[in-house]
Amino acid sequence: MKKITTLLLFSLGTYAFQAQSFIQAYQNRANLVTQSNITTLLQEFGNLGVKTTGSTANTNALNWLKAKYQSYGYTASQIVEDPFTFGSSTSSKNLIITKTGTVYPNTYVIICGHYDTITGPGVSDNGSGTSIILEAARILKDIPTEYSIKFIHFSGEEQGLQGSAHYVNSVVFQNSVRQLNIKLVFNLDQVGGKIGNSNVAINCESDQSGQTGNNAASLSVTQQLAACTTLYSPLQTVMSNAYSSDYMPFEAKGDIITGFYETVRSYNEHTVNDTFANVDPTYVFNVGKAAVGALQHFATASTSLLATDEKAVNHLESVKVYPNPTKDFLNIELPKDVKNFSLEISDMNGRLILNKENETKVNVSGLTNGTYIATIKTKDQKAVRKVIIGK
Ligand SMILES: [Zn+2]
Known part of the structure; x- marks a missing residue:
């Protein structure tokens, strides 16, 4: 959402960093995020349309999310809907997926982001965060973590954090009594960048407002988030402040929050231009690696x-x-041992436009300007990339 445009930026050097060591297993799992999965998830999210809270498209997105978790092997008991109503009659649902920890099963690391959008299909705000949470859940499903993890997809964010406020006030707290121990809340909102921008850094957001008792702890985990980003992704980090997203209702209850937000802002959020064509899938892929590295650190x-x-x-x-x-022309540079492959180029309606076998320099001059999906296939593997034709 992010309506406030002022950001308090601090240079990394301002803070004393606690040493955090590189863990090869964490890197290996961060490397399991694939560009093909990210690109495909972003495209599918875009195709679901304008997911205004309470709309049919919003419900379709919820069902799309549930089907993803089922396909990753999460069981029905791990996938919980959290319905809420606000205003006169707007209803929607949050989706919560729980993975139980081995040492601290009753203490939760929450990774979250909203899936509702406004005005446009919201491929960056927040298909980007949504896609990364899905990849993290897929990769970590069978990896033991000491802390429990909740992967949460909130709705109603664009109407004023309705879904997350409901979750905090009706699930985390019941009759003002805390029901869930939360280690920290890691929120991903609008990490898609804009294609063509220099998307080489990510804002790491710490709590500098609201309750004051949780600010120092938020700064500490945000420093850890920045350290993990540097360790497990190629991105640079910018320390920033948390505001106007789903971590704020948690913050108001004293929880420890942190988050990612794009450093070079697209300004496409909440417009018809927040589309698959305008998002930077490579950036989302890199943020995904950082997030999977950090989530493993947070959940041990x-x-x-x-x-x-x-x-x-x-x-x-x-x-x-x-x-x-x-x-x-489009050059296809393959891993050395790949000899036989096909290239399929489809338009955004899924129509096959071009199909070539074993051509490493493909003439695309006949294609009209626009965004396409290139699928490179071998006998048993497939890679997906977004391709832009511009003359
Ligand atoms: Zn957002």
Whole structure:
């Protein structure tokens, strides 16, 4: 949401950092975030339309989310809907997925972001955070964590944090009595950037307002978030302040919050321009790696290299498709041992526009300007990339 435009920015050097060491297993799992998954999730989120709280598209997005968690292997008892109503009659649902911790099952690390949008399809605000939470849940499903994790998709954010306020006041607290111990709340909101901008850094947001008793702890976990970002992703970090998103109702109850927000702001939020065409999927991919690294740190994931980590990362993911944007030709640079492959280019309606076999320099001069999906396939692997034709 983010209606306030003033940001208090602090240089990283202002703070004393606690040393945080690199853990290979955390890096391996951060590397399981794939560009193909992120690109596909962003495209699907965009195709769901304008997901205004209470609308059919909003419900369709909820069902899309539930189907994703089911496909990752989460059981019905782990996937809980949290319905709420506000105003005269607007109803929607938050979606909460719980993974139980091994040592502290009753203490929760919350990773959250809203899936409702306003005016536009909201592919950055907040399809970006939504896609990253999905990837984190997919990757960590069978990884032991000492703390329990709740993956939460809030609705009603754009109407004034309605879903998160409901969750805090009716689930976390009941009759003003705390029901859930929360270690920290890690919120992702609008981390999509804008294609063409230099998206090389991410804002790490700490609590500098509201309750004062939780500010120092928020700063500490936000410093840890920044350290994890540097360790597990190629992104730089900018220390910033938390405001106007789903962590704020938690903050008001004294919880410890932190968050990610794009550093170079797109200003496409809450407009018809917040589309798949305008988002930067590479940036979301990089933020995703940082988030998966940090979430493992916060929840104290197993540091052992488990069999699940060692399964081969899709080899084809290293494919390079360039230049992008392009006018006439698209070069396909494959991993060395790949000989036989196909390239399919589809438009945003899913229509197949072009299909080539084993061509590494493809003539795309016949395509009209716009955004396309390129799918590179081998016998058993597939990679997906967003391609822009601009003349
Ligand atoms: Zn938002």
